[in-house]
Amino acid sequence: GDSVTQMEGPVTLSEEAFLTINCTYTATGYPSLFWYVQYPGEGLQLLLKATKADDKGSNKGFEATYRKETTSFHLEKGSVQVSDSAVYFCALSGTGGGSNYKLTFGKGTLLTVNP
């Protein structure tokens, strides 16, 4: 079945540091890929998405590129801020077999950014 593996945290960075959170997936066909963010005490919010190979999703300075050849969707940001402290989830929406309307999530990565 579909699965998502993302780097385990927690990740602690200083403000203005470069961020990478790795995400790889296993799925048949061409899934859609997502990054969700969860701020403390809140629900998940969609951060960015990509629906086909080589697509780049971007939002709020974050970027991720859909790499079919490496089955990856790594999240990057050039300069993190304290306000980026949150839990980040990688997810995929599969294709066919009834999986195209379900999301499969990674376990989440806690990011803490210190001033």
Next chain:
Amino acid sequence: NAGVTQTPKFRVLKTGQSMTLLCAQDMNHEYMYWYRQDPGMGLRLIHYSVGEGTTAKGEVPDGYNVSRLKKQNFLLGLESAAPSQTSVYFCASRGLKRNEQFFGPGTRLTVL
């Protein structure tokens, strides 16, 4: 436009008690979902619905029941709560055309 709302926000139950969590969405979405979030486990799908009057089991359905009598509402029931059901529960919805899900703020449930 409130999006996805959940009631209640917090609840404490004793083992064996029952309760119902309510999820409501005002986006006219077809699909609705219930997840539970536990430390180190990410989000796991409990049940979902692809339309009014239909429900299906997800990854961890045991101990839970659901109903979707109205398109905008999706109820999650615990008939006899157990400490293992202590968790944060999230509801989500999505429309037919776009495949991203929209999440509610969550319900924190503690079973003693």
